[in-house]
Amino acid sequence: MGQPILFLLALGFGFGPIFQRAGQGNYLQFLAPGVVAMSIIFFSVFSGVEIIFDRQFGFLKETLAAPVSRVSIMLGRTLGGATVATLQGLLVIAIAMIAGFRFNVLSSLPLLLLFMFLIAVVFTALGTAIGSLMRDFHGFQLIVNFLIMPLFFLSGALFPLEGSPKAIMTIAALDPLSYGVDGLRGALMQTTHFGLHLDLLVLLCLSAAIIGVGAYFFSKVQV
Amino acid sequence: MDSIIEVNNLTKKFGDLTAVDSISFEVKKGEVFAFLGPNGAGKSTTIKMLTTLLEPTSGEVKVAGFDVGKQESEVRHSFGIVFQDPSLDEDLTAYENMDLHGVLYGLNRKERKERVEGLMKFVELWDRQKDLVKRFSGGMKRRLEIARGLLHHPKILFLDEPTLGLDPQTRNHIWNYVKDMNQQEQMTIFFTTHYMEEAQRIAGRVAVIDHGKIIAQGSPTELLAQTSTQSLEDAFLVLTGHEIREEAPDNWSMMRNIRKAKR
Numbered sequence: 001m002g003q004p005i006l007f008l009l010a011l012g013f014g015f016g017p018i019f020q021r022a023g024q025g026n027y028l029q030f031l032a033p034g035v036v037a038m039s040i041i042f043f044s045v046f047s048g049v050e051i052i053f054d055r056q057f058g059f060l061k062e063t064l065a066a067p068v069s070r071v072s073i074m075l076g077r078t079l080g081g082a083t084v085a086t087l088q089g090l091l092v093i094a095i096a097m098i099a100g101f102r103f104n105v106l107s108s109l110p111l112l113l114l115f116m117f118l119i120a121v122v123f124t125a126l127g128t129a130i131g132s133l134m135r136d137f138h139g140f141q142l143i144v145n146f147l148i149m150p151l152f153f154l155s156g157a158l159f160p161l162e163g164s165p166k167a168i169m170t171i172a173a174l175d176p177l178s179y180g181v182d183g184l185r186g187a188l189m190q191t192t193h194f195g196l197h198l199d200l201l202v203l204l205c206l207s208a209a210i211i212g213v214g215a216y217f218f219s220k221v222q223v
Numbered sequence: 224m225d226s227i228i229e230v231n232n233l234t235k236k237f238g239d240l241t242a243v244d245s246i247s248f249e250v251k252k253g254e255v256f257a258f259l260g261p262n263g264a265g266k267s268t269t270i271k272m273l274t275t276l277l278e279p280t281s282g283e284v285k286v287a288g289f290d291v292g293k294q295e296s297e298v299r300h301s302f303g304i305v306f307q308d309p310s311l312d313e314d315l316t317a318y319e320n321m322d323l324h325g326v327l328y329g330l331n332r333k334e335r336k337e338r339v340e341g342l343m344k345f346v347e348l349w350d351r352q353k354d355l356v357k358r359f360s361g362g363m364k365r366r367l368e369i370a371r372g373l374l375h376h377p378k379i380l381f382l383d384e385p386t387l388g389l390d391p392q393t394r395n396h397i398w399n400y401v402k403d404m405n406q407q408e409q410m411t412i413f414f415t416t417h418y419m420e421e422a423q424r425i426a427g428r429v430a431v432i433d434h435g436k437i438i439a440q441g442s443p444t445e446l447l448a449q450t451s452t453q454s455l456e457d458a459f460l461v462l463t464g465h466e467i468r469e470e471a472p473d474n475w476s477m478m479r480n481i482r483k484a485k486r
């Protein structure tokens with residue numbers, strides 16, 4: 001929880017004046033959706049990866065010995081983890097509002113919840129897929145540094161994609177989180193880079209695909 | 224009495240290592256069966272195959288008449304298992320752990336409520352129902368796991384080293400619960416243990432596995448006669464030798480090692 005808030009306050013107030021002077025407006029308004037996305041993806045991935053923990057400390061055996069299909073267990077964990085991650089995201093928005101972030105609550109809320117939940121589902125399922133392939137925690141730091149962080153930093157969460165170098169824009173277009181962040185911004189501030197429909201389409205397709213992948217790897221887990 | 228567990232030529236290979244080498248045995252309905260063997264003999268691997276947690280490389284296993292490979296769900300409904308390491312969710316209360324098990328096994332709300340209460344009282348943990356499991360001692364966790372394993376009224380109860388590391392009072396309680404289940408419900412009991420005196424007292428029949436092969440099968444008395452010894456512990460030592468066997472580190476020691484490495 002602490003890290004996203006730190007980002008929000010330090011970067012938001014730190015870069016605020018520069019952003020303003022560059023003619024881009026209020027940085028806090030721009031940044032808040034990105035920070036919400038950040039808290040969601042980190043929590044989601046940890047949630048999914050938690051199964052290694054369960055495997056190490058036994059609870060996984062109980063679920064595997066039970067007459068419940070692996071797919072049900074995986075879906076249950078994904079939806080559960082995604083729900084809690086979404087609530088965390090709401091908490092971050094609340095804190096951002098205290099810091100000065102403003103948005104139209106009533107009209108934005110449904111779309112906002114949808115995008116937060118979809119991002120959470122994608123990353124929880126991703127975490128489960130990764131967790132199913134790992135035997136212990138050794139590789140975990142590597143995964144965070146070389147997969148999750150790049151996905152976050154190159155998603156337009158921290159800086160606008162319009163006007164960035166072509167290389168960055170290309171990578172961002174391949175980064176699934178970009179569509180999530182864009183969707184959040186669209187829901188909160190009615191400005192989008194890719195268009196809300198594309199964002200939604202990409203996230204829905206990706207959710208389905210990654211749940212499939214996660215379910216497959218989870219079904220292969222042996223204690 | 225017919226067989227409730229039938230194992231025929233069961234084999235498990237991990238790459239080049241043959242952990243379980245074409246073993247065959249059966250357990251009769253209502254028996255108390257002890258599965259003994261030194262560390263690394265293939266005990267845990269065998270139990271995991273009997274309980275659908277591991278796929279055999281070859282061979283046939285039938286539990287309660289169902290094939291473990293083809294009728295997984297039916298097999299899982301027919302047994303309860305108490306693992307060697309605790310498999311409870313530490314962040315939930317005792318009651319919640321029991322309830323969750325009921326949900327996973329398809330019990331309806333009424334059944335769950337009645338059985339959870341009945342079983343928690345049976346293992347004398349009902350007044351701790353609202354406590355988080357992380358606050359329980361090892362013995363309490365084990366008792367809770369036994370209650371949980373019985374929740375769906377299984378025909379067979381698997382117990383992997385059920386009394387390991389527990390004080391005599393708790394051990395006594397646990398074997399009493401197990402004997403009650405066996406006598407009153409004709410529940411088949413399949414357990415492993417290193418405490419040979421317990422196996423000798425409780426078990427009706429015993430199988431000894433070593434280096435992946437069954438080296439002896441029969442009642443404790445038969446094994447004593449076979450090895451010309453006075454106690455099951457001596458019989459065991461005759462059958463498996465006096466060398467110490469290495470075991471793989473358990474998960475807690477591995478976790479400690481990871482912590483040290485991080486610093």
